[in-house]
Amino acid sequence: MSSAHTYRYRVVDVFTDQQLEGNPLAVFPDSSGIDDVTMQKIAKELNLSETSFVIPATRADCAAGVRIFTPKKEMAFAGHPTIGTSFILLDEGIIPVDRKQFVLEEKVGPVPIRVDTGPCPLIWLRTPQIREGRTFDRMVCAQVLGLDTGDLLDAAPQLMSAGNPTIFIALKDRDAVDRAWLDSHGSIVLKGEYHEPICVFVFTPTPYGAYSRMFAPEYGIVEDPATGSSTGPLAAFMIRHGLISGAADTRFISEQGTKMGRRSTLHVHILGDRGQDGIYVGGHVVPVVEAIMRL
Secondary structure (H helix, E strand, C coil), rough: CCCCEEEEEEEEEEECCCCCEEEEEEEEEECCCHHHHHHHHHHHHHHHEEEEEEEECCCCCEEEEEEEEEECCCCCCCHHHHHHHHHHHHHCCCCCCCEEEEEEEEEEEEEEEEEEECCCCEEEEEEECCCEEEEEHHHHHHHHHCHHHHECCCCCCCEEECCCCCCEEECCCCCHHHHCCCCCCHHHHCCCCCCCEEEEEEEEEEEEEEEEEEHHHHEEEEEEECCCHHHHHHHHHHHHHHCCCCCCEEEEEEEEEECCCEEEEEEEEEHHHHHHEEEECCCCCEEEEEEEEEE
């Protein structure tokens, strides 16, 4: 029998400044010797929304490479793993703690990071290119969410993606957001002939930005406490439909995870008119666990 290998990992809560809130993430700061199959098995074992593995970057302009897995599949890009992994890289000195800008290499490509330093740093990622897809029937959306058509705003639900295809559905109020629910069957019915797994993001506008929930049963995520990869496209969707200002330097907050007891605060910063110079998504991170896995 071969001897066990040990791998150190940490768990952090992302998009919060309070432990046991936000979106938990496991990070393996040194993934040397862990193959693809084992990475996926580890993510399934830990059963968090995502687990990230730090690897050497293949690009000279990137400080580190990151691979991200849900319990079911590898992701091209994900927000809270990008923010949480950046925190670990800074906290462990892999990237100098006073460095305010760097780039991470992910499957989607280079992801620029900026840091507002302080006792509890605010870490920002620049959303990758946002692509717009088809719109969806409001009645069908209401039915699969267990809602009435009257619970939806007039904005046509639409597929948008910054790496993870997401259907955005605007609802009238917080009560409708809290009543919404989606299972894997509903997800399949909703997307019709679209062949890739999807996320479904429901929200309502608020005075501070948005109150949100996200379901991704096809990814093995019943509900996600915070979805950074969908928050940039959320901003683009809200700008398109006049639900938030698209003026340069606009800032707002998406509150997510509250219904499931994991309140998350996702900061959004729109650069340039209607985000033409980038949409940044930021959040705080707090450490929770340090552990050793023996395999």
